[in-house]
Amino acid sequence: MTTASPPSPQACAALRKALLHLHRTLVEQERIAYEKRHGRQSAGEFLQVMAYADEMRWLEPLSRLIVMLDEAMDADGDAALAPQAVAERARALLRLDRDSSDAFATRYAMYFDASPDLAHAHAAALAALKVQD
Structure with missing residues (x-):
């Protein structure tokens, strides 16, 4: 049985950078x-709007993901994976599940279809995810 090796620190840093760029583009x-x-x-x-308005809560899954990655990059031992x-x-x-009723998926697809900048940031994030494999 083989186990996958954890991604390199460089690959994690590249993913973090790509996710941050994606988040900034969405904001x-x-x-x-x-x-x-x-x-x-x-x-x-x-x-203040971003922090407290209910209409901005759809971005929370991506924000949490970035925080999780930061925590994973700072962790040792068992958290290496x-x-x-x-x-x-x-x-x-x-x-890009256009059939989803999830708030993130719905709003993300709407902005993706309307913004070349978001499409570019999306492609960069997917490229960074391929390095994780």
Whole structure:
């Protein structure tokens, strides 16, 4: 029986960077949409919206994934395989399931279809996930 070796620190760092870029791209898309509805927001005002508005909760799965990866990268011993679990969750999260009624999947697909920047960030995240294999 063979066991998969944990991803290298470089592969984890590349995945983290790609997921952060994806998250930033989504936040920017969300800010554009929010400001169309509510008017221009300062950085501080929009940060409050991101932190507390129910309509922004759809981003939580991706935010949690990044935190999980950070924790996995900082862990030792038994947690050494945790980055693989994070990578599996990322693959599931980013699969563009247009039939899903999940809040993340629905909003993600909507922005993906409308934003070349998001499509590029998505491709970079998938490329970083391939390195995890």
